[in-house]
Amino acid sequence: MSAAPEPGRFTALSRALHWLTAALVFCALFIGFVMVNSVGDYAALIMIHRTLGVTILVVVLVRVVNRLTHRAPPLPPTVGALERKIVVLSELSLYALLLAQPVIGWAMVSAAGNPVVVFGSLRLPRIAPFDARLFWLLRQAHSVVAYALMAAIAAHVSAILLHTLTLRDRMIERMTFRFGPKDDRSRLDIPGS
Amino acid sequence: MTNQPEDAGRWGAARPGRRDVLRGAAVVCAFLAADLGALLYANKWIGPARLTPRVFLDGFATVFGRQPGFRKNHAKGVAVAGYFDSNGNGRTLSKAAVFVPGRTPVIGRFSLAGGNPHAADASSTARGLGLVFGFPGEEQWRMATLNLPVFPDNSPQGFYDRLIASAVLPGTGKPDPTAMARFLAAHPETARAMDIVKQHPPTPGFADSVYSGLNAFYFVNESAARTPVRWSLTPLQQALPPASGPDALFDALVRQLRAGPLRWRLVLTVGAPDDPTRDATLPWPAGRRSVDAGLLTLDSVETDAPGDARDINFDPLVLPAGIEPSDDPLLSARSAVYAASYRRRTGETGSPPAVQVDKVAL
Secondary structure, three states: OOOOOOOOOOOOHHHHHHHHHHHHHHHHHHHHHOOOOOOOOHHHHHHHHHHHHHHHHHHHHHHHHHHHHHOOOOOOOOOOOOHHHHHHHHHHHHHHHHHHHHHHHHHHHHHHHEEEOOOOOOOOOOOOOOHHHHHHHHHHHHHHHHHHHHHHHHHHHHHHHHHHHHOOOOHHHHOOOOOOOOOOOHHHHHHOO | OOOOOOOOOOOOOOOOOOOHHHHHHHHHHHHHHHHHHHHHOOOOOOOOOOOOOHHHHHHHHHHHHOOOOOOOOOOEEEEEEEEEOOOHHHOOOOHHHHHHOOEEEEEEEEEEOOOOOOOOOOOOOOEEEEEOOOOOOOOOOEEEEOOOOOOOOEEEEEEHHHHHHHEEEOOOEEEEEEHHHHHHHHHHHHHHHHHHHHOOOOOOOOOOOOOOOOOOEEOOOOOOOOOEEEEEEEOOOOOOOOOOOOOHHEEEEHHHHOOOEEEEEEEEEEEEOOOOOOOOOOOOOOOOOEEEEEEEEEEEEEEHHHHHHOHHHOOOOOOOOOOOOOOOHHHHHHHHHHHHHHHHOOOOOOOOOOOOHHOOOO
16 A cells, blocks of 8 residues: 555646635635625735735636546546546536635625625626625525535545545545655556555 | 455455554555645634634624624614715825716715614714715725724724723623723824824714725825825715704714715825825825815615625725725724624624614704
8 A cells, every 4th residue: 555656637727716715715715705704804815805805716727628628637546436436426516616615705785785895996897787686696606606615625624634645546646736856657566466 | 456456355355464454554644634734724714823813703792792694793883875076186095996087886884883783872982984986886995984084993903902991890890990991001003093082083974084095005106106094084965963863863864865975075184104004093294186086976765675785895905996995903803803794794694773863854
């Protein structure tokens, strides 16, 4: 088990987009939870939060195109038939949640009749009619999707950690960058477990 | 790859050793604990108790009772509409589109301070006028003004403490005088502001009140010069004398608006570099330059209803390009608490508002 073969990697662009999304989403979620409980920092935080949201929307749209035009590397052999289905489902739901959340946020601001201002002064068009009831539904949905994202991300990270640390299949290396010396190619030929 | 067991089974691999299971489980548990801790901390479920928007909403509910469907403050009001005619003078201070000569549509709401939507009108209750210029465009200017010369508080905590100290004691129908005395002793800025307010007794009605923005903002013109500004709306008419009954002030306003439009002049007061911008309890010295920016005309009035001013959050930080917030800590607090109030009330179903415009006798 200790010398599992090096797994295939996502392309450098895919990996960069993944970690960029991870950082942006972590900040957007954390700031979102902090901001709705803030009084003094609310105004500054909501501008950062909206800006992160629209950035995530753009990055995830690029990722969807990238994902549809590039094959993912094969999963390690430690992933069984049932788990393969879970992997597909979990990837699809992460994409769906990551696309839905900024759009819901944007629509929610629109439904309150508010201008949608990001990056300090860039004004986006409103994408929903002025309707207080619709605002409330979207506002509730924004919280529900935030917690769903937290749960989906926690499951995703836990699965990668379990694979990498318990099954020792180097799962995480599909998505990591290696900054040190080139991998010893000979390890590929060492019989595994 | 060649060593993959044939009977990979459910997990696709041979059973991992106990140490590997423990290692994975420990790291996953540590990750989940950190994740949960961050969530609890961000939501302020753990850590020191702090003043959050929810604390304000709970404070309003404690003082005024739960009032589903209504604004948690300034609950009683009527929706109005009209327009603003800019004369172009404001352009020396701000590049905002609203100051270009011409007409901008306006939606507004007259209100009385307090969270009880059925409270009887009282002359001493602060009168509010919420306005939005250019709704629902991208360059909206929203404001929530009061008929006071200065704001009573200079910090969110001060506002909250005053709210709690003003709670009416059951049985007596009056606030606890010792609570208010204790509050004023702890907040000398409010005591000073109250003295200034006392020198400006309220006018007979809504129509002849001066409505002031109170917080300072920065106006930014085409050459990017930033000027501290406070603004007021000064009335161009007398008010009808208050009617009788629990809606005396509102009924007089509705009658007067039905008879003809009401007008206010938008006066921008230009601050000097040393004038306080972060303390709304402090008046600016008399004699500061003022700019008459144009005329606000309100010519229609409706009952608070879905789709009208009832559903607008008069968030003072919804500003057009050319007007920017100052460092006044009340601005962010107002924005935060208004947003929480808006979220809460848009999910509630309430009773009909007290002021029914079509039931006001001519």
